[in-house]
Amino acid sequence: MTWNRKQIAARVAQDIPDGAYVNLGIGIPTMVADHVPAGRELVLHTENGMLGMGRAAAADEVDVDLINAGKVYVVEEPGASYFHHADSFALIRGGHLSYCVMGAYQVGQNGDLANWRTDDDDVIPGVGGAMDLAVGARHVFVAMDLFSRSGVCKIVPTCTYPLTAPGCVERVYTDWGVFRPLGDHVEIVELADGVDAAELRARGGGVFG
């Protein structure tokens, strides 16, 4: 049985220590906040100028001036702070965020990250803060489904999509398990219960050894 999205998010949360400053991307990464183990405290950063971001706002809590980078209304945690966009990215680029968790189109076995555009020229490109986070956060985690909808493995020998940043990905959390890019291959850190390692290797184009 592969992991569902909640299980992937929970597995990421296990690996983020107490007291970490964390930026969570859209999708599975956002769900990490809901699966932090008891007794552990993470401080969430959002690119648009806030530390101490809380959960999504309920209807009666919405403040039109308080959104996260995914444009969702959120609430403040005690100890929150606001700052402008250059200071927000100074936190990112300066190495002051311990972890960021992002989605990806492709991850190379050498840790290359491709998550801002594919080879589909019909899609308008947009990069947002992905490149800054990829080079700036001290630990870059990717959370995604291992295979694309058409069944192609997204951990690849060499990224064919345009790079977000070279060699930045430390771990990849997927429905099939947890992986670590090591350069010439990808280490299998952990597999979801009942997942077939032989099938994984067969579908992985050689990256899993």
Added chain:
Amino acid sequence: MTWNRKQIAARVAQDIPDGAYVNLGIGIPTMVADHVPAGRELVLHTENGMLGMGRAAAADEVDVDLINAGKVYVVEEPGASYFHHADSFALIRGGHLSYCVMGAYQVGQNGDLANWRTDDDDVIPGVGGAMDLAVGARHVFVAMDLFSRSGVCKIVPTCTYPLTAPGCVERVYTDWGVFRPLGDHVEIVELADGVDAAELRARGGGVFG
């Protein structure tokens, strides 16, 4: 009769328009604030992180956390603001101060400014914010005595002391009058009443034409 220090300061103040953001150096420049013509408002900047700086504090107004760049206790004007040192120099370097007024050891006829060290190697050098102000303020005025204590003219064909910045000085306000460096010579904008232009030219080493 040459002008005294107050008269020099008053003459500078005449040339700074209403609403200007101004940084005043130590000495005669500081006195400019006391001679602003009626109906004119200047907003004073101090390098150590404040706009809207007021006058020197009376004994019973001293706040140990409120000093100016000359380390004198000062007071706040209504509309003041505090900011950190990088933001303070962003105001300077970014051209957001309309005027700065500084002292000088030498001013070249080409507008070169030398005001941070002489050729006396026994003096410990210190530059402070002089270089930043010289390149950053939109208008750089110098206020000084025209002649050194030993009688040497401080407006010179070529600065012999180490430069603060090349070609930055717009006007020089002195006890003898007001001057404008034009490159190959210095224009006499105005002379103090009764000052002898011939004597000035004779003592000026050719810079006044």
Added chain:
Amino acid sequence: MDKVMASAAAAVADVGSGSTVMVSGFGPPGQPEALVTALLESGATDLTIINNNAGAGGVAISALFAAKRVRKVVCSFPKAIESTIFDDLYRAGELELELVPQGTLAERIRAGSAGIPAFYTPTGYGTQLAEGKETMVIDGRPCVLERALRADVALIRAHRADPSGNLVYRKTARNFGPIMAGAATTTVAEVGGIVALGALDPEHVVTPGALVHRIVVGADTGPTTGAV
């Protein structure tokens, strides 16, 4: 010193066709709606817009795109879920796009206001977005040289102003306002309200008045927390 103007129209009347215009905002928070609406109504065209989202989240800025007043956009994320205006113009070749990583965009704007003409950053190195840019390895890390961004006018949104232009912001509506202030020849601030000179605590001022040239009152978005 009173920088408050009678109307948004008056505040942008001298923004000519061909101008480069910074517009604050990230999503709806921080969009200077009244100023951008006035810019649209002024008829100015052939504009270059510097804005993180190329109009996503701002009603007025989307209208500016729809009216074909924009020649070029400098932004990090032009995609808007709720609108295809940008996409259609871009595909039709009617819009030039300079795509910049968001942190590099913010730092380039900050550099424009701070008088830093260029800086090196590791962001973007080895990617399409750094193609053709100068690079340098600094302390073992490859970096890209990025230039300061400046504009003819910056249209920003703040929460409160005093008449001298001191500004405070509200929550995540702060975003690009404080760094666009001063990064243009003229900075115009749209605010939710004006307070008396001296009413803002000098410790809490985010943008000092020296960076703001004109003030216009727009819609108010919510209450002030703490002291004004």
Added chain:
Amino acid sequence: MDKVMASAAAAVADVGSGSTVMVSGFGPPGQPEALVTALLESGATDLTIINNNAGAGGVAISALFAAKRVRKVVCSFPKAIESTIFDDLYRAGELELELVPQGTLAERIRAGSAGIPAFYTPTGYGTQLAEGKETMVIDGRPCVLERALRADVALIRAHRADPSGNLVYRKTARNFGPIMAGAATTTVAEVGGIVALGALDPEHVVTPGALVHRIVVGADTGPTTGAV
């Protein structure tokens, strides 16, 4: 998350000899007196100090110089009217001096915290202080390439902290604190008092807690204005 430490001695105990130490302050305001005193008492020596005034205005930092614990100083203005300690050591060849224009010093420190490894500035071009540095003419203006400054530890002074390290400052004591925060491997803040988590208005926090690793309570210098 509670970053408050029991004593200044504990907060600087791991600052070894040979360390590079940033110290905030411009004149007396903003000097972290308790932390620098603890550093002196720790016996650490062969230090490089990054501080605007090379000790002028700070009793503790002057004592550090007098005790010959400092090998090198990076500063803009080493002259102190009230003291000849620096002068004597410098003339005796016992101190190395790197003189930096004050705005360049501040921007290099800010760059160190912001992950900008180098930047160009017009400041200093054509002067002794730019000799040997790379230059580039940008938009017709000659500029000097300046590198980010980082340290092993930053000792800064603020007015109030919450336990997570959010800081507010007081008047011109703010100076170098907010930019030194994060420009070192470890940032230690000395404050006049601790307030509860949530007591600082998120709009008024100047230094977010992510930049501060340790907090120590020192002397209080005056009351808080406005909301805490």
